[in-house]
Amino acid sequence: MSTQIIFGPLSLSSYTFWIGLCALPGIAWCLWHGGASWRDRLHIVDALLLIGVCALAAGRAGYIALNATYFAERPAEVTLAPAAGISEHAAIAGMLVGWRLSSRMKRPHPVSLAALASLVGIGASIGCISNACAYGREVFWTDGILWHLRADWPDAYSMSNPRLPTQILMAAWLVVCVAIPIVASLRTKGAAHPLLIWTLFFSAGDFVLQFGRADATMMFFGLRVQQGLDMGLFVLAISPAVAGRLTGRTGGLQNRPG
DSSP states (O other): OOOEEEETTEEEEHHHHHHHHHHHHHHHHHHHHHOSSHHHHHHHHHHHHHHHHHHHHHHHHHHHHHTHHHHHHOGGGOOOOGGGOOOHHHHHHHHHHHHHHTTTSOOOOHHHHHHHHHHHHHHHHHHHHHHTOSOBOBOOGGGTHHHHTOEEEEOTTSOEEEEOOHHHHHHHHHHHHHHHHHHHHHHHTTOSOHHHHHHHHHHHHHHHHGGGBOSOOOEETTEEHHHHHHHHHHHHHHOHHHHHHHHTSSSSSOOOOO
């Protein structure tokens, strides 16, 4: 199920619309926080384009890989359109790769990029409500506090039932994910890299929230495949070798000015 937003002759997926709408203030923050001159800001736009392309390409590739059987039968649907499905974990990995590739460019401040990543995730979470993706499992009046959290939102079959509002819970967690690196950067004066802190907290929170999701996915050892990807992102963020290459140092979570 995919809903559309109509602007005159232009039709846009509501999923793409919400991502774009939420990304705008994040991009503005990156430009405002990144430099005083227009030349600096133009260079930051170049870096954001590189990081964005890496995130989008990796996110689509990850989604296609996770649904290889489906796309093998429908090769015409293999596109870069975000509304066609994105693996958020692969997109985050792509963002980190793009950050590393842009190391010789004038980049946005890492705190600003972490904020942009959260805003894009919030937009995707809101867009998922009307498009019935990342929906939560059904709850019943006997479930106590979970019943009080319920939302009457549809699933992939357009059936509305009381279920956990996992999309909004993820949006709320993404606010926490960016608040923590902001506070950490202020308190430690740049000693900890905001993107890695953001990745740590995203993967930890998503791992927990995945237990409340009901959308179909592959399972391994009783866990959803996304939870395995969460563990992979967590290990990536705490690995001194991998994270050191990402940040340009050997100290793992150590920061280098962007």
